[in-house]
Amino acid sequence: MPQIRIALAQVNPTVGALEANADLVVRMTKHAAAQHAHLVAFPEMMLTGYPVEDLALRASFVDESRAALEKLAVRLDAEGLGATAVVVGYLGRDDATTQQYQLGRPKGSPQNAVAVLYGGRVVARQAKYHLPNYGVFDEARYFVPGNHLGVFRLHGIDVALAVCEDIWQDGGPVSVAREARAGLLLVVNGSPYERNKDDSRLDLARRRAAAAQTTLAYVNMVGGQDELVFDGDSLVVRPDGELLARAPQFEEGCLVVDLQLPDAVAPAPGPWGMTQERVAGFPVHRTTLTSAPLPAYTPDPGALAPRLSDLAEVYAAIVTGLRDYVHKNGFTSVVLGLSGGIDSALVAAVAVDALGAENVNGVSMPSSYSSEHSKSDAQDLATRTGLRFRTVPIAPMVRSFLENLELTGLAEENLQARVRGMTLMGLSNQEGHLVLATGNKTELAVGYSTIYGDAVGGYAPIKDVPKTLTWELARWRNAAAAERDETPPIPQGSIDKPPSAELRPGQLDSDSLPDYPLLDDILYRHLEHDLDATELQAAGFDAGIVAKVLRMVDTAEYKRRQYPPGPKITIRNFGRDRRVPITSAWREAPRPAAAPAAAAVVSPAVTESVAAPAAEPAPRTAEATPTSAEPQADAVQPPSTEEPETAERELPPPPPPH
Numbered sequence: 001m002p003q004i005r006i007a008l009a010q011v012n013p014t015v016g017a018l019e020a021n022a023d024l025v026v027r028m029t030k031h032a033a034a035q036h037a038h039l040v041a042f043p044e045m046m047l048t049g050y051p052v053e054d055l056a057l058r059a060s061f062v063d064e065s066r067a068a069l070e071k072l073a074v075r076l077d078a079e080g081l082g083a084t085a086v087v088v089g090y091l092g093r094d095d096a097t098t099q100q101y102q103l104g105r106p107k108g109s110p111q112n113a114v115a116v117l118y119g120g121r122v123v124a125r126q127a128k129y130h131l132p133n134y135g136v137f138d139e140a141r142y143f144v145p146g147n148h149l150g151v152f153r154l155h156g157i158d159v160a161l162a163v164c165e166d167i168w169q170d171g172g173p174v175s176v177a178r179e180a181r182a183g184l185l186l187v188v189n190g191s192p193y194e195r196n197k198d199d200s201r202l203d204l205a206r207r208r209a210a211a212a213q214t215t216l217a218y219v220n221m222v223g224g225q226d227e228l229v230f231d232g233d234s235l236v237v238r239p240d241g242e243l244l245a246r247a248p249q250f251e252e253g254c255l256v257v258d259l260q261l262p263d264a265v266a267p268a269p270g271p272w273g274m275t276q277e278r279v280a281g282f283p284v285h286r287t288t289l290t291s292a293p294l295p296a297y298t299p300d301p302g303a304l305a306p307r308l309s310d311l312a313e314v315y316a317a318i319v320t321g322l323r324d325y326v327h328k329n330g331f332t333s334v335v336l337g338l339s340g341g342i343d344s345a346l347v348a349a350v351a352v353d354a355l356g357a358e359n360v361n362g363v364s365m366p367s368s369y370s371s372e373h374s375k376s377d378a379q380d381l382a383t384r385t386g387l388r389f390r391t392v393p394i395a396p397m398v399r400s401f402l403e404n405l406e407l408t409g410l411a412e413e414n415l416q417a418r419v420r421g422m423t424l425m426g427l428s429n430q431e432g433h434l435v436l437a438t439g440n441k442t443e444l445a446v447g448y449s450t451i452y453g454d455a456v457g458g459y460a461p462i463k464d465v466p467k468t469l470t471w472e473l474a475r476w477r478n479a480a481a482a483e484r485d486e487t488p489p490i491p492q493g494s495i496d497k498p499p500s501a502e503l504r505p506g507q508l509d510s511d512s513l514p515d516y517p518l519l520d521d522i523l524y525r526h527l528e529h530d531l532d533a534t535e536l537q538a539a540g541f542d543a544g545i546v547a548k549v550l551r552m553v554d555t556a557e558y559k560r561r562q563y564p565p566g567p568k569i570t571i572r573n574f575g576r577d578r579r580v581p582i583t584s585a586w587r588e589a590p591r592p593a594a595a596p597a598a599a600a601v602v603s604p605a606v607t608e609s610v611a612a613p614a615a616e617p618a619p620r621t622a623e624a625t626p627t628s629a630e631p632q633a634d635a636v637q638p639p640s641t642e643e644p645e646t647a648e649r650e651l652p653p654p655p656p657p658h
């Protein structure tokens, strides 16, 4: 059997940085070639970064990407790397078709493409066949699909190519890889992180490798791009399911693997030639890169990087998202308000891990209602983490405002949050720090924050983290520090105290909201799995609480739309994943006699991750008293005495606590 050494370059490209990304390809190829790799694979749309969104519709950007690819092939050869096959994603164009949104533009539609560079030339190209158009993806908006499977022969092995979604859907190029008699299926990816997605990916890779009867090599990017975080997790599996190698999560690097693969058997064109044929009715383009067989060498066993625990993984995703957002947008430092509460404490700990304590500015902004512990816990956090700390009392500013504009009740309460927001933005303008918003997913869901107050900021690290998970992450981070004999960053007081916005004397979150575990359970089922009010009631939740919670969710959309971006960690975030109108008269309430539930419409990616057994929730009846500060659940229907016809939909249990 022929041998080949492949390198999966798990790197962090930057969207739009064509030159820097090309430099990264050259650097990594040098590194791989120094380890005698024969083939180096880079992620999906490596040259442009991913996803490029509407940049794909700019002819100038497509032209630059195509030119950069040609230049890269020449440069690799000039730097002595021409004999290493380099597989690299880029933004291409199908010259034969016209993109529907580009009327009046020159002919040619953008494509999510991959190319093989060898001997100073672009020797093969292929475009992504399955364009994901669900969740955060809109690829049908930008791209026309590819129309063939590319197979290139290298050192006697036939390597078939696929691009990310091509393995998530049936049919297309991957479905004929077996009949095309490929020895290796190489998949280039831009697969964003979601909790537990690594398990789905491995299962999927195994299934596809078995179906294609080939070894499958999967290379994914790392790093943050606006709301997405890429976790890497590159891997190689054999057709019998054996996992040969797996890269560390969230770390840049090069996974080098020796493979013994079957001899190419299909007839092939001579060196540099390209033939086209149909395999099982699907077009296959074959290219031969070299016919020189390699001398035998001792293969290295593949490395299996240890897996992160669930909480470690989420924490790493948030750190990665924040670090890359800050650095890729030209900032070095951040500023945030420290209330002594859990949310700002967790965000501060994440920021210190991402950027270094010297680049994190914490501001305590006590008002006349602030408790002693809010100030002392903020100071304690600063001492533990070493972040830069200052105190700016806001009472005089609030007083001066009220002397000039009469505000009372909620308007006065919110003024405090707004003076804090203005203070942070002032410091940002003055000192150049990016402002971090500290709201969590639960608050965003129910609108429990002051717009233009604590909701100001450039980036919101925990906006996709439910409140109950903020406590888990805080405990996990402290325990991880203790294990390493380091000071736990988060004061225990911030973890233990009952949450309060401290906007009026004695205020507690529980005055306005159901208890967080109950609230998060309802929100998880409603937001991430589309259970409606009737289904939630059928699952055992109190009808009044359900109606109240769903009403708060429906009426807070305007706040979410104006909230800063933040890293996606769940299967459905409040960004691209969930698109609901702001202006909408629709309000959810349990129906007295429910119609049978419509079949769940879920994306392929979601289908992958919802296969766990159903959870049986205990009836939940905790009550919360609405305040004037929040919308009243006046549309609540009395709970039905009849058994609803709706069966509880199969749901994964909420992610397990650690």
Ligand SMILES: Nc1ncnc2c1ncn2[C@@H]1O[C@H](COP(=O)(O)OP(=O)(O)OC[C@H]2O[C@@H]([n+]3cccc(C(=O)O)c3)[C@H](O)[C@@H]2O)[C@@H](O)[C@H]1O
Pocket: 410, 414, 417, 443, 447, 448, 449, 450, 451, 453, 454, 500, 501, 503, 509, 512, 558, 582, 629, 630
């Ligand atoms: N559809 C729409 N489109 C655009 N704007 C819309 C709108 N509906 C209202 N608005 C605007 O929004 C305003 C109401 O929103 P907003 O001013 O935020 O005020 P609001 O949502 O009424 O009150 C803020 C709530 O968040 C709580 N809070 C504040 C701060 C921190 C925390 C915490 O624990 O972290 C909690 C606070 O206790 C209170 O319950 C309206 O006065 C109006 O200007």
Ligand SMILES: Nc1ncnc2c1ncn2[C@@H]1O[C@H](COP(=O)(O)OP(=O)(O)OP(=O)(O)O)[C@@H](O)[C@H]1O
Pocket: 336, 337, 338, 339, 340, 341, 342, 343, 344, 345, 363, 364, 365, 366, 367, 370, 374, 420, 438, 439, 454, 498, 499, 500, 501, 502
């Ligand atoms: N006294 C304060 N000093 C500085 N920043 C504050 C203060 N109070 C509130 N903030 C800012 O506003 C945000 C929202 O306020 P809130 O009091 O709800 O705190 P929290 O940190 O979200 O935690 P918790 O909900 O547990 O109280 C805080 O995270 C913080 O950034």
Ligand SMILES: NC(=O)CC[C@H](N)C(=O)O
Pocket: 044, 132, 163, 164, 165, 166, 168, 189, 190, 191, 192, 605
């Ligand atoms: N870039 C892509 O095609 C990604 C889609 C794929 N379902 C994933 O999330 O991994």
